[in-house]
Amino acid sequence: MEISVERLGEENSVAALKVAGAVDSETVDRFSRTVRELLDEGCFRLVMDMEGLIYINTAGLSVIADAFKKAHQNGGSLKLVKVRPEIRELLDVVRFTRIIDIYDDMEEALRSFAPGGQGEGCR
DSSP states (O other), rough: HHHHEEEGGGGGGGEEEEEEEEEEETTTTHHHHHHHHHTTTTTOOEEEEEEEEEEHHHHHHHHHHHHHHHHTTOOOOOEEEOOOHHHHHHHHHGGGTTEEEEEESHHHHTTTTOOTSOOOOOO
């Protein structure tokens, strides 16, 4: 799995994670640690770019669910971008698509964060 983080949006208030490869039993701890560190830093506006994600296990789905919950509890949000059809099908099955917004591109996701709304963003 490859994972990178970039600060985007107005005043770098959005943390964008780019996840590629597989989130599985060997990589889920690193995925979880990266997401947890962002949340611990106060980054409650999160976007996960999943264009390169080819597999995610249930533990990885739990990381996404926990991140969504913590971001939402702190006035922020988690959004997904460029989700492959096979991953989207899985997200449909576990009903994530009912609560988590999915966008076709990063710019669209960034625009969905209202200025001054949905949490303070990254400190």
